[in-house]
Amino acid sequence: ITTASSVTTSSETLMPITVNNNMKLKNDFINKILRIRNESLNNPVFTLERYNQTIELINNAKLKRSEDTSIKYYVPINEVYDAIRIAHSNIGHRGIKYTLKEIKKKCANVTEKQVKLFISECNECKIKRAKPKNSSKLVVRPIISNDFNSRGQVDLIDMQSSPDGKFKFILNYQDHFTKFCILRPLKSKTAAEVAYNLLDIFTTFGAPAILQSDNGREFVAKVIEELALIWKDLKIVHGKPRHPQSQGSVERSNQDTKQLLGMSYQK
Template sequence: MNTREIFMNKIAEAVKNKAGNMSFFTKDDYQATIERIQSLDEDKSIQKNPKDYRLVKKFEILEIQVDGIIIKKLKKQASQQQFVFFEELFDIIHAAHLSTGHSGKILMEHKLSEDYANITREHICTYLQLCKNASSRKVDLIDMQSQPDGKYKYIMTYQDHLTKFVTLKALESKRAEGVAYHLIDIFCDKGAPHILQSDNGREFANQIVKEVINLWPECRLVHGKPRHSQSQGSVERANRSVEEILACWMRDENSTKWSEGLRFVQWKINTRLHTGIGRTPYEAVFGIRPQLGVVSTNLTIDAASILDTEEQLEEILNSEEEYSKQQMLGQDDIAPDTASITQQSEITNYNCVSCQQISSGAHTCMSCGLFCHAIPPCSVNNGSEEEGFGSAVLCRLCHQANQITQQRKGAKRIQGVQADKMFEQSRKRFKQANIGDTVMVPLPDVDRGKGDFRNIKAVVVAVEHNGTYKLGTKYGQLNSHYTRNQFTPCLDKFLEINDVQTGKEISLRQVARNESVGTSQGMFHCSCKKTCLRTTCKCYRSNRLCHSRCHNNQSCSNK
């Protein structure tokens, strides 16, 4: 049996013992329920039994007409969530699984609950148990240097810290010049941030900022601190998601052209729920649900699959039920985004700001003050119960701007809750240090020699109001502030505050160099592109043998 048949057998077995389940339909039961509800609506004299009362209370009938064919679907009372029957359950869950990048049950449940009322977590978990990619995606991560796609060897992940919106670019190298070139494309499209952070360190971020300014002098930004806990963790999770979804895409498409799949990976990441902001990154940026043509509308899969022309879509848009649906939603969710190639007439003072067609001039937008039609889709309901939304209307453009603002405020609020939760967990796990306590500060591998200690001794010289600590060593005060999870207190005092040189600030790297009995640099390597037998090679010039960190594991004669 194939996956579909196994899934259907498991679901049928699971619901066999659930007597009176009104949310599980076969195709025949589905049609019979529709006919029963219609007959109850048309003939009020029919004697109703308790089941009939439950049917009328729970279900409504949604009619969609395409080319004279009426498609009838059940939907939840006072909601836009549709009910699906047993035979189409697998196809709908499978499509949602692919559109979210082979995600897990939480993201799939959020995706499916937007449009469907009777797809449960049990259905989703049953499907995930049968998905080969979902069960194997966390085994291996793809190293793009070992699997290059032509000239491309690296993937740049650019993420906005507030909205979590991700942009992916394929790179030939990881030099700052190439990264800056692609960043300018992103900045010209989405705007430049105030602060640019990089997990490759502050020095690398500083090089990128300089290259950006060289290429675009009008653009000014600063580089951030290298190890910001919340933003760095978010980027690391985004990198892991990119690798996992890209691996699934390559398996599904049976292709090694991963650079071509980055655009689809980017779409899947940005259009699925991000638990850190409580919404999709797409919604946080644009203020609306992700749009994917007529598939993103309230149309059923069957209706969307038979649409070919604009006339067919207009036939649905002009139906009475779809029109009332737009009034209830307050916006035209299924209006297509079309680009006209004909020359539009010049906008006059009375043209509607939304559709650019002539208006009576009787209504203006309550936000921007421009003329606007008082009917959808040009305007949206502002809470007034008068016909045509009353005299004070809100144009579609201002409504979308308000939606974006609300989504961003919501994302910022939930992000603050997440940060407070992280801080509270850290506070419970790590006891507060006091002034005068001796602590051990770990040294990064890049700053530590092979024969050096992994930590340096420091003393707490000050506790800031935001919970960070100022540390001092016998060589001077460290020039950065530290959080409690970045050092470990000692039981005994090995260093006093009086031992700290006052008025002198020093970097952690300089302290490591002073404490070292050797070269103090733990990552001595070359970046040659040839055989490493010339004095231009750092290792050869220093009478050292090349190792695994040198020249990206290329062929070498100095081993």
């Protein structure tokens, strides 16, 4: 383990925030972890937490022979905030588990409690947590599929805020039984372009018995007619707009896709 005065990475790309706000968050973070550490050290009782900290220090101090010869840094207390901030941003503001895994690649002494404290104060994560959730008390009957291609779910991901050249949307098609996803870039969400890409997927993997979507306005009559002309037995149903649970799996896939794309953009 090597001591370093600062920890940086070439993939550091951060959302713009004011310097004053960032310094305030950093100082508050340092004060909190110092207070937690002092409370633990001043406690005469050898608590489970202190035991775990001691074991972690012992494990970190051991020289381990392995194929991984990468250097890990011991981060000074005044650099812990920046180290966590960089790792958390590089993975697209994912949760505690993934942030800790990312930071452990380079840093030896950052703890899960410190990561948890940082994420609890992360502004972008606060915005995500503050998004209104569906408060409806109506129970939606879960959809059950018994075989591949028994039901396909399709949705559009709006990428107009961060387009890739001419491509501004992503068509996300998921087999409901296997959760296998197919993504197609779209220049627009017109019926013709959506239908063309769906037909390309169907001619490769086969058509589903039921095609489900809650994007009724995107899937206009022309799309339905073109698909129905080729597959006579194809049914097209629409998910309930106020109850996204009927499209829950593909909606979660949309969020995962956005997070992974955000990570690749930052790198």
